[in-house]
Amino acid sequence: MAQLKTWTVVRFLSENSVEAVPTYWIKFSEKKCYWSPYKSPQKLTKAISNQEAPSDNWDTYSVEFFQGSGNYESYEVAVEKCEAAKYESDLNSDIDNIALQNNEQRKRTSFPPKRYLISSSDEERSESDLQRSPSPLKKKRITVISNKMITPPLPPTPSSSSLFLGKDRSSSSTNTADCVVPDDVPLSLPQYNDNLEQNKTVVTTSRTCESCNSILNEVKAIKAVVLKIYHKQCITDQLQKQLSDDVNNGIKMMEKCNNPSINTKxxxxxxxxxxxxxxxxxxxxxxxxxxxxxxxxxxxxxxxxxxxxxxxxxxxxxxxxxxxxxxxxxxxxxxxxxxxxxxxxxxxxxxxxxxxxxxxxxxxxxxxxxxxxxxxxxxxxxxxxxxxxxxx
Known part of the structure; x- marks a missing residue:
């Protein structure tokens, strides 16, 4: 019996974008999904709708699944669920209601995920390629303490391994559950304060300097290790050359001893x-x-x-x-x-x-x-x- 073709709606964590993909593109045990390298939207849509088999040159990305998400036997239904998933975490919700409630939000300008821009060599990509699916709307994140604006904490300093070796595309996004205020809730923002802005600049500059010093120290440590390895390699090369010369001299002496014409002289x-x-x-x-x-x-x-x-x-x-x-x-x-x-x-x-x-x-x-x-x-x-x- 032929395998039933189905599609599943997933969220790609690296770009926070939602797509309907063939179910057998997904590696459920690893929570990863294959993605076609096609740069043309027509070819990409055709690969998804026809359920093209992944090949060795396809990349995989980390994904998460939605509540109520299932395997849809129709690609059109999966696309409708994909649009619903951009605004609701439960795919069992009414699609028409979701579309009406978010009609105004759909008009916002969006940019394609990085998966669509893997290569910049394709100069034939049209502007319509950039108008892919809209990215999910983000809620305002404001921290208010005693009517004073506090600068959100800086992201963690990247380690030396992430600087030199690159960071995994599938790393999960940071948790932003400090204080989330919906768009429809009015806020009383504090008045502008020159002293507060100066303090924010000092704090930000201090933290930036500390991050730079930390990175600089790690770079110096890596440089010291590399120099040690280089010196050891130089010593090894010298020993190898000396050993090779000794072996060659030994071979010449053995040939001289075993050569009758040399002995008779x-x-x-x-x-x-x-x-x-x-x-x-x-x-x-x-x-x-x-x-x-x-x-x-x-x-x-x-x-x-x-x-x-x-x-x-x-x-x-x-x-x-x-x-x-x-x-x-x-x-x-x-x-x-x-x-x-x-x-x-x-x-x-x-x-x-x-x-x-x-x-x-x-x-x-x-x-x-x-x-x-x-x-x-x-x-x-x-x-x-x-x-x-x-x-x-």
Whole structure:
């Protein structure tokens, strides 16, 4: 079943104006009402009569309800009740009687509520837009004590939050129930008194100065807080910059330590020990050199950078820099046939780590096969070298 369209008469507290609005524009739990942002009276009336659905850009305003107010199924009836509500708080009163009693009051000039003047950019707004519904008539408020006019109390001094952050549109109006005199009651006003007027001026000026001093003190306090926040922010920025510089320096140091090309510049293996070894004693000195952890690590880094097209090519280039064939022919990978076991030497472990650093895909078995193949050919290479020397 489709929802029944109804209208409700409400009073907008911020402008003290009365309107007939679609019932579902009202948020009853919060006592607030949506209001269309249209600046054209025709579009606004059409939105209300057609019950246009509120959107996200619509503002809400605080409202109050009238005694006897209900939900009217006809927009025309709601408009009549709206006119009655401008003069009576009870909407059950006779509309015709109210219109006759207040015929003269309706002729007074009125101005549109602020809700109709949200934006000043619409230059096409006609003067008829300003002649909206008349604002409710206000009764005279006069305080009389012993036939002397007393200046009504000044409004409360606005707080700093209302000055800088703006005040809520929906704040309720102040209570003015001191002494209300209807228009039809004659009053005997006191005669003009120069001394009284001077006293009123002094009191008003004094109160105004006190208000200004109070506001000035609050502004100074806010300024002091802002300066403290600014100083703390400056200190935070300096600490953040210093921390960023420290982190960058740490990263550069780590990159320098992990870069093999930088380490090899400060460490040259061939300046530390005599290579390639052409005797067993020289090879033993090389083995003792590798026992030192720092020497071993630096040697792995430098030798892994030599490179080679294949694993055998890589092993051949390394071993040719470490030992001569005359020494290599005395080794094999098992220690059989009265030869030394090369697998038990520190040099083999060095070759294994250098190969894995060069290419991580190399396994220990691959390195062992390549080294064994090079050692088996050491005797043949040595004899060919001797033969070449004899011929020359």
């Amino acid at each position: 400060s460490f040259n293996l061939f300046d530390q020990v005599e290579l390639p070894a052409n005797t067993q004693d020289m090879l033993n000195q090389w083995e003792l050199f590798l026992e030192i952890t720092e020497n071993y690590t630096s040697s792995v880094t430098q030798l892994s950078a030599i490179g080679g097209n294949t694993l055998y090519d890589f092993i051949k280039r390394l071993l040719s820099k470490i030992m001569k064939d005359s020494v290599a022919q005395n080794f094999n990978m098992s220690g059989r046939n009265n030869k030394n076991n090369f697998k038990e030497t520190k040099t083999f472990k060095l070759l294994l780590d250098a190969a894995k650093t060069h290419r991580s895909v190399h396994t220990e078995k691959d390195v062992e096969i390549a080294v064994g193949s090079w050692l088996r050919r050491a005797k043949e290479r040595h004899e060919q070298a001797l033969k070449s020397i004899r011929i020359s």
